Amino acid sequence: MINTKDSQGMLWEVFLQKKSGQPFIHAGSIHAFDKEMALQNARDTYTRRGEATVIWVVPSHTIVSSTPEDVGPFFDPANDKIYRHPTFYNIPDAIKNM
């Protein structure tokens, strides 16, 4: 995602949804000059065997990412809250359906 421009067109990230109801998953990236070409190139590059029913293409430079160096402090607020998990609570075995 560093060099977004050269004579090959912009870099785009490709996300595929295999079937409706499923999440979009990152497949990889492609080069293209505009949105329409980005979709076509994504189709030709990443869906030659029925891998998708819907494709998203996103200009790589518009993606905002957290950084690996921040992994500690950034995710820290969630790490010590074990009471957010169901196993934190003791429920007698006799209780069903919970």
Next chain:
Amino acid sequence: MKTEKELEEIFEKKLANNEFIEPKDWMPEKYRRHLIRQISQHAHSEIVGMLPEGNWITRAPSLRAKLVLLAKVQDEGGHGLYLYSAAETLGISRDEMIEALHTGKAKYSSIFNYPTLTWADIGAIGWLVDGAAIMNQVMLQRTSYGPYSRAMIRICKEESFHQRQGYEIMMRLALGTPEQKQMAQDALNRWWYPTLMMFGPPDDQSPNTADAVKWRIKRETNDQLRQKFVNQTVPQAEFIGLKIPDPNLKWNEAKQGYDFTPPDWNEFWRVINGDGPCNKERLAARIKAHEEGKWVREAAAAYAQKHEEVLAS
């Protein structure tokens, strides 16, 4: 801020724990350079690899064979694109990589500098060349660099048809008329040693193997993979009555593998350094395609720009 030494320790620890390195992670410069070299050359091999097979698309012996070969060559193009994308995450542009290929600074697999003389060569390429590539790529699915690993997983999933279609071609010829069988044997004779060279020079002459193994970019050495390939391929040749062109080939009970004659490494270095049967032709074809596509890229860029202006106004 962490010091370089601390960052290096984190990097080493990740490798030791079999964790993946991702594009934004700190990595030693040598690791980055090694990956750029290896992944871009892998990408170039896929793209140049389209040429020897593309040579037979118009002459495939049946419509079925033509459809299969077209699909395979298109896959190789796709695989090149996955790999270029993976290399780009390391901070090199597509243009720079193509430039390095065209000026001869970057190499590609020496195997694609051999000619495809008969239809049987298309069978031999699928069976042997793709077979060897798959062996290498299966290992690379567990490579330490995340984007490279993901590209390899995708490629391996698609590539097993390549080897099977090649073996099918060989099988049909080998079980056909005596002339057809001879054509298959001739292709095996010519492709056997170049295929063995695909795994790279022997471990003690391979300048990059030690680093690649240390950094878990590669999990097995050139010689280990070569041995595995021979063990796997000999019974496949025997099954269709073809003979591996090596008088010294012999099962070794103690090592549970075949003893075999190593390829001529002088030939390997000659071909790598530009003096193979088709080096000039392959590179000229790539450069021609790139130059002839220039007006298309320029037109597409101009169209995109104009379109944006219209939308903005």
